[in-house]
Amino acid sequence: GEDVEQSLFLSVREGDSSVIxxxxxxxxxxxxxxxxxxxxxxLQLLTYIFSNMDMKQDQRLTVLLxxxxxxxxxxxxxxxxxxxxxxxxxxxxxxxxxxxxFGAGTRLFVKA
Amino acid sequence: xxxxxxxxxxxxxxxxKRIMLECSQTKGHDRMYWYRQDPGLGxxxxxxxxxxxxxxxGEISDGYSVSRQAQAKFSLSLESAIPNQTAxxxxxxxxxTSGETQYFGPGTRLLVL
Numbered sequence: 104g105e106d107v108e109q110s111l112f113l114s115v116r117e118g119d120s121s122v123i124x125x126x127x128x129x130x131x132x133x134x135x136x137x138x139x140x141x142x143x144x145x146l147q148l149l150t151y152i153f154s155n156m157d158m159k160q161d162q163r164l165t166v167l168l169x170x171x172x173x174x175x176x177x178x179x180x181x182x183x184x185x186x187x188x189x190x191x192x193x194x195x196x197x198x199x200x201x202x203x204x205f206g207a208g209t210r211l212f213v214k215a
Numbered sequence: 216x217x218x219x220x221x222x223x224x225x226x227x228x229x230x231x232k233r234i235m236l237e238c239s240q241t242k243g244h245d246r247m248y249w250y251r252q253d254p255g256l257g258x259x260x261x262x263x264x265x266x267x268x269x270x271x272x273g274e275i276s277d278g279y280s281v282s283r284q285a286q287a288k289f290s291l292s293l294e295s296a297i298p299n300q301t302a303x304x305x306x307x308x309x310x311x312t313s314g315e316t317q318y319f320g321p322g323t324r325l326l327v328l
Binding site for chain 2: 111133134137140143144145146147148151191193195203205206207208
């Protein structure tokens, strides 16, 4: 079946790197995404990676994709208190029309 | 101005009442979605629509109905609200050159007493 799993909480100190991990089950993923949800707001796309890539870097964000293990990670360098939010991993799969499956979200706490 | 808007932002209602949540988008996207978010469960898809004449059930459609009145509008109805429908509801859109990236509204917080 289609499933996306991620741990529910992560706590880091300000200035450290954060690594949020995600595993997925469907090998027909086309795109994999990281969305960020700040308190009281909807989800916003943070970054995405196409399934034929294994790494993507965008300023403080690094996405790593291991297709063999179906593992996706998001690394945030020099984590700031403003990075405190819930981070959702998601995959798009082609089931005759695209479908997006979201993980349960990882709540990142950044301690000053 | 926000690309995806939802009304109301907050609503308290009683068990058995009918309630409608509305969503409008200015992105020109064909595809629209309704999700509910519950703590620890992430987002669960209620209904989605790939076009004005296209309506599809998601994983938790029981107790809900939708209407796609126009390309830009997609409303969600609870015909007879029950307490376990208390949740945060999000509308999202996708399409055009953005591919499958979804753009979310700010959410509607619903409390059913």
